Amino acid sequence: MKAPMLLGGIALSLLLGPAISTALAQGIVPAPDRRPDEGIGPFDRLTIRNVMVVDGTGGPPRGPTTVTVSGNRIGGGGGRRGAGQRGGRGAAEDPNLSTHTIDGTGMYLLPGFVDMHVHVGGRPKSPEAEYAYKLWLAHGVTTVRGVSLSGNEFTVREKERSANNEIVAPRIFNYQRPRGDTPEQAREWVRRAAERGIDGLKLGSSRPEIMAAFLDESKKHGMGSTAHLGQGGVAQMNAMDAARLGLDTVTHFYGHFEALLKDYVVQPWPVDHSQSNEQHRFGQVARLWDKIHPPGSPEWKAYLQEHLDLGTVFDPTMTIYSAGRDVMRARAAEWHDEYTLPSLMDFYTPSRGSHGSYWFYWTTADEIAWKNFYRVWMQLINDYKKMGGRVTTGSDSGFIYDTYGFGFIEELEMLQEAGFHPLEVVQAATMNGALTLHEPKGIPIQFGVIREGMLADMFLVEGNPLANFKILYGNGAIKLNDETGEVERVGGIRYTIKDGIVYDAAQLRADVRAMVEKQKRERGTQGDGVR
Ligand SMILES: [Zn+2]
Numbered sequence: 001m002k003a004p005m006l007l008g009g010i011a012l013s014l015l016l017g018p019a020i021s022t023a024l025a026q027g028i029v030p031a032p033d034r035r036p037d038e039g040i041g042p043f044d045r046l047t048i049r050n051v052m053v054v055d056g057t058g059g060p061p062r063g064p065t066t067v068t069v070s071g072n073r074i075g076g077g078g079g080r081r082g083a084g085q086r087g088g089r090g091a092a093e094d095p096n097l098s099t100h101t102i103d104g105t106g107m108y109l110l111p112g113f114v115d116m117h118v119h120v121g122g123r124p125k126s127p128e129a130e131y132a133y134k135l136w137l138a139h140g141v142t143t144v145r146g147v148s149l150s151g152n153e154f155t156v157r158e159k160e161r162s163a164n165n166e167i168v169a170p171r172i173f174n175y176q177r178p179r180g181d182t183p184e185q186a187r188e189w190v191r192r193a194a195e196r197g198i199d200g201l202k203l204g205s206s207r208p209e210i211m212a213a214f215l216d217e218s219k220k221h222g223m224g225s226t227a228h229l230g231q232g233g234v235a236q237m238n239a240m241d242a243a244r245l246g247l248d249t250v251t252h253f254y255g256h257f258e259a260l261l262k263d264y265v266v267q268p269w270p271v272d273h274s275q276s277n278e279q280h281r282f283g284q285v286a287r288l289w290d291k292i293h294p295p296g297s298p299e300w301k302a303y304l305q306e307h308l309d310l311g312t313v314f315d316p317t318m319t320i321y322s323a324g325r326d327v328m329r330a331r332a333a334e335w336h337d338e339y340t341l342p343s344l345m346d347f348y349t350p351s352r353g354s355h356g357s358y359w360f361y362w363t364t365a366d367e368i369a370w371k372n373f374y375r376v377w378m379q380l381i382n383d384y385k386k387m388g389g390r391v392t393t394g395s396d397s398g399f400i401y402d403t404y405g406f407g408f409i410e411e412l413e414m415l416q417e418a419g420f421h422p423l424e425v426v427q428a429a430t431m432n433g434a435l436t437l438h439e440p441k442g443i444p445i446q447f448g449v450i451r452e453g454m455l456a457d458m459f460l461v462e463g464n465p466l467a468n469f470k471i472l473y474g475n476g477a478i479k480l481n482d483e484t485g486e487v488e489r490v491g492g493i494r495y496t497i498k499d500g501i502v503y504d505a506a507q508l509r510a511d512v513r514a515m516v517e518k519q520k521r522e523r524g525t526q527g528d529g530v531r
Helices: 004-016 018-025 083-093 129-138 152-163 183-195 208-220 239-244 278-286 298-310 318-325 327-331 342-348 364-387 406-418 422-429 431-441 505-523
Strands: 045-053 062-070 099-103 107-111 113-118 141-147 171-176 200-203 224-227 249-251 313-315 458-462 477-480 487-490 493-498 501-504
Touching: 113 129, 113 249, 113 431, 129 141, 129 493, 129 505, 141 431, 141 493, 152 171, 183 208, 200 208, 208 224, 208 239, 224 431, 239 249, 239 298, 278 318, 278 364, 298 364, 313 431, 318 327, 318 364, 318 406, 342 505, 364 406, 406 422, 422 431, 493 505, 501 505
Parallel strands: 045 099, 045 107, 113 141, 141 171, 171 200, 200 224, 224 249, 249 313
Antiparallel strands: 045 062, 107 458, 458 493, 477 487, 493 501
């Protein structure tokens, strides 16, 4: 989501210096130091026995087998006699080395997920970073790309603390929104950003000469780029214009449909439209679905072929707009009661002040437009995948009834709905994200695949997620137990392993539920109003 005031402020802070950054950092409480009882390891030798493995490359599941980890690196496994296994046997013989064994019977082991589009929240909706971090980890997300996570000063510090495992949090990649009104200012911003440890740019739909300067300079510094090609500027910077200038990733759908318009060169807005009215803004997005060259047309194919040739990555974040096609479902999601902070629920509630809470008077026609839009959008994403284009997974949670972690799993379900095989979904959610984060730096991936030598970022879940992604939701999937006649909740991630440290995912979920409970108690009997 693009929150103009907040994000503008963050970008401004990079130009104006520490005073403003500090003020913004106060909008979110950094995670507390990791307590000794939070997570175990890393171990000289961690052994995960009798587990089914989905490696993230798109390869088929294998096992049951044994996977070993030495420190924070995957070593051996898959029944092969790799170096890690030999080293592991040596470790087991040495009483001075720490060892730990997990019985993976009945479980699947996958690489940690990579959420390519996150913001951590902040006051008033979710004041503590710990809330989003634990929800992400509890849903198997071990790496996030903040676009931006929050202000740069906060993000740099939290990224470092996470890298040192001083906090319970996923790995953090720091993308920030650049500023610059002239090409030279744009280049100067990028040069300073590179010095400040920023990993990449979260672009908008800047005008062509500014966009060109941002992208050209970012490549000189090994920085990545992703763009939300906002409707305000997309008439002169659609997804093809941006890709031709060297943009790495198109996030959301903005810019695709505008590049495929059939009868116009700009979106044919209603004449009484105001972009400042968020119901207008989000309602009109969906009206693009039948204004474009239709799926499968020569123009459609040529559009995707040129992106493929340019190497553009699509990061659709379908989950974040999904309430548009059925707002009652999103508002009444089963997880809100236990896992959505009351303050976040307040933020989601229709309001002209909260970004993305645009349900001023949402109609049947609005939902049907969004259902039609999704059919076309999903086909665009799936056709690109079929041609060999890279698709990644992002959630953008924290807006539009889309709660951290849960939204990410919904994105997996929606990719399957778009036509992805579950193994293609996992590939998008793991290896593809890792490739996209590492390529700008010119280095091979360090995580995102279960392979010897990779960082030990993984998770274990009871049951087979390829058969049902719903078991990855924090509150599991509903299943009738035919032996007892009881309705049960099954699944839920059992362990999330980040950097060789094993977290009990049930405990992470319990911590989040306690945060929600605490806020409910503090609010006492205050009326909740219509939600
Ligand atoms: Zn966003």
